[in-house]
Amino acid sequence: MSKDKKLVEAITSMDEDFARWYTDIVKKADLVEYASVKGCMIVRPYGYAIWELIQNELDRRFKETGHENVYMPMFIPESLLQKEKDHVEGFAPEVAWVTHGGSEKLAERLCVRPTSETLFCDHYKDIVQSYRDLPKLYNQWCSVVRWEKTTRPFLRSVEFLWQEGHTVHATADEAQEETIRMLNVYASFCEEILAIPVIKGQKTEKEKFAGAKATYTIESLMHDGKALQTGTSHNFGDGFAKAFGIQYLDKDNKLKYAHQTSWGMSTRLIGAIIMVHGDDSGLVLPPKVAPVQVIIVPVQQNVEGVLEKAYELKERLSKICRVKIDDSDKMPGWKFAEYEMRGVPLRLEIGPKDIQKDQVVLVKRENREKLFVPMDELETKVPEVLDEIQASLYNKALNLRNSRTFKATTIEEMENILDDTQGFIKAMWCGDAECEKEVKDRTAATARCIPFEQEKISDKCVCCGKEAKEIVYWGRAY
RNA sequence: CGGGGUGUAGCGCAGCUGGUAGCGCGCUUGGUUCGGGACCAAGAAGCCGGAGGUUCGAGUCCUCUCACUCCGACCA
Incomplete structure (x- = not known):
């Protein structure tokens, strides 16, 4: 049938060309548009909604572990960036520079932050004087710029959204503890929310962050068998403190250098979701990060009573999950394909036949399994099925990783x-x-x-x- | 930074050995439809990436340029 043909044409199959499959999904699921600057992306509402869910959940976990949000400037004076030697060397090749303000040439050029270690350090040296000031547990949500040559939406873009945690501690032990604590926060977030299993470990000397004493990482495996660094947590020891003069007076009245950490996760996570859970019909979203968890598709919506019933179901479901109704005059089949492409975990079909039988049809995105659910069991069944899907996606990803x-x-x-x-x-x-x-x-x-x-x-x-x-x-x- | 590809309507493309632009999808309006990407009718929409050149005449030929994209070295 020509309809089937069209469907497969929409998205390149994974096996045929994984890279194209990826970009097809990114565009067809309406996550991103390419921007006018090379390597930059316009994050579309649907893509941004996923990011917001990620953000909310991470932010909650950061606050739970005692962190506070702050905001640092977007610009770093060149002299400041250069204070820690390894750090500059690591980032120099991919830094963007501001040289003019209006038509005036600046006395000192400003770097557009590729990461904010130096800014935090410069601030910490001012606000830390006593052991009583410690620890400082800060986090910032922002975008950073790295002038990458090869770019791909979410995986590697010139500007990307992320969070960077920056903390200062009195002792090396406390810094190490924090580094591992946040790595664990990342790991459980990935596994519980994104349904992505991760390997926790330490980076080798060669692979660690520029200026860090030790870098820890969570690594996950994509559908094509390639690895993705999903999050990192760094222990800086007192290296940055020495370079920036972050000292405090300890209980013993001795001046000591502070110990620091930093840790970050980015919109790259969205790339990971795509490459871990997606299939040839499009995106597959774990319910916990799905902007729409249930899409209601009325069938024969012109028949009296169908739309009314659909709205009523939406009302009921909106109390327990993120639900949307598509009451546009598109064909039901078109809607099925569309929301599969967008990875909506669960579809609810409601038509005259269902109303007659006092039931709805639920269809799982991950395997197109159909469930016929009595109308009055909706409130119990929907959350149950969503949980099942979340667990199933995790298990599938784990099996894939194990087999690879x-x-x-x-x-x-x-x-x-x-x-x-x-x-x-x-x-x-x-x-x-x-x-x-x-x-x-x-x-x-x-x-x-x-x-x-x-x-x-x-x-x-x-x-x-x-x-x-x-x-x-x-x-x-x- | 090296190698390839592509720039023509919102998107995907066609446009041959030069004669001022076409198809599909989408969009608008009206109607019929609706359980896996419906159909009919009537519309709207283009500085052919940019600059120069050849020519009576350039999407079409030549030169340069810009952008995007894919594949390899470095990175969240």
């Missing part, structure tokens, strides 16, 4: 696996950066993380064969 996680004891084995497929490869490592580099050069896979959950699959380093220190997750990454 391999073990290797030699670099040849890694090469063979990666020639064949994509995924996480667990392999032992001696800790030498040379070996890390060689693995990367030969397999194009990078060390994603040194997982907290260690296991021993061999005594020897996958690369040099010398004594191995730890197991590492390797993979090609976004």
Whole structure:
């Protein structure tokens, strides 16, 4: 049938071309439009609504753990950016500069923040004097700019939305505790809300954040077997404090350097949702981040009583979930396809036949399973089904990751696996950066993380064969 | 930063060896429809990415430029 053909034409299939499938979804689900500046995106209402749900949930969790929101300027004077050596070197290549105000050339050029460490540090040095001032647990919601050469909506754009937490502590232990605490907040958020399973671990020296003492990460696996760094949490030790002069007078009347952390998650999470849960019919949203959880599609809405009934159901459901009705004069079939593309978890069909039988038809987005539900059981059944979907999506993602996680004891084995497929490869490592580099050069896979959950699959380093220190997750990454 | 691709109506495209622009979808109005992307009728809509050149005449040929996009090296 020509109708079917049209449907498949709308979105490129994942297997055929994953990258195109991704951009098709982003556009067809109306998440993003390309902007007039290369690499920038217009986040459309539907995409932004997902971001707001993410934001609300994260913000709640930040506040629960004692953090306060602040807002820093968007510009950083060049001299300030340069105070911490590793940090500038890390970010310099992708910084955008403001050189003029109006027609006047500025005495000192200003960088558009790529991240706000230096701004926070500069502020902290002013507000921290005593151990009594500590800790300071701040977070900021904002956008940052990184002049990327290769860009993709949500995954890597020149400007993106994110949150950056910045904290100052009296001791190294407290900073370390905070770093791990927030990594755990991220991990549980991903698993509970986004239904994305993550691997928690530490970044290698090579992969860690510019200026950090240690970087921790949560890594997740996309549908094409590539890894995505979903969130990071950094322990700065007292490196930034020394560069910026953040000192406090301790109980023992001695002047000490403070210890800091920072942690961030971005709109990249939306990319992760797409690439973990999406399918060839479009986006699939976990109910907890779905702007619309139930879409009501009236069938034969011109028949007397149908629309009235549909509105009544909407009234009832709006008390327990995010529900919308599409009463436009489009064909029901068109609406089915449209809301599948947009990833709405649950569709409710209501037509003359249902009214006669005093029931509604529920259809799950994830597998098109149809449920016939008596009208008066709606309030109990809908939340139940939404929960089921949330859990099912998580399990599917977990199964996918497990089936795409391999073990290797030699670099040849890694090469063979990666020639064949994509995924996480667990392999032992001696800790030498040379070996890390060689693995990367030969397999194009990078060390994603040194997982907290260690296991021993061999005594020897996958690369040099010398004594191995730890197991590492390797993979090609976004 | 290297390699490829594309710029013509809101979107997707056609437009041959040069003669001032067309198709599909969408949009507007009216009507009939409605359980997997309906149909009829009547409309609205284009500085052919930009600049230069060749020509009586340029979406069409030549030169330059700009933008976007995809694939590789660096990054949330």
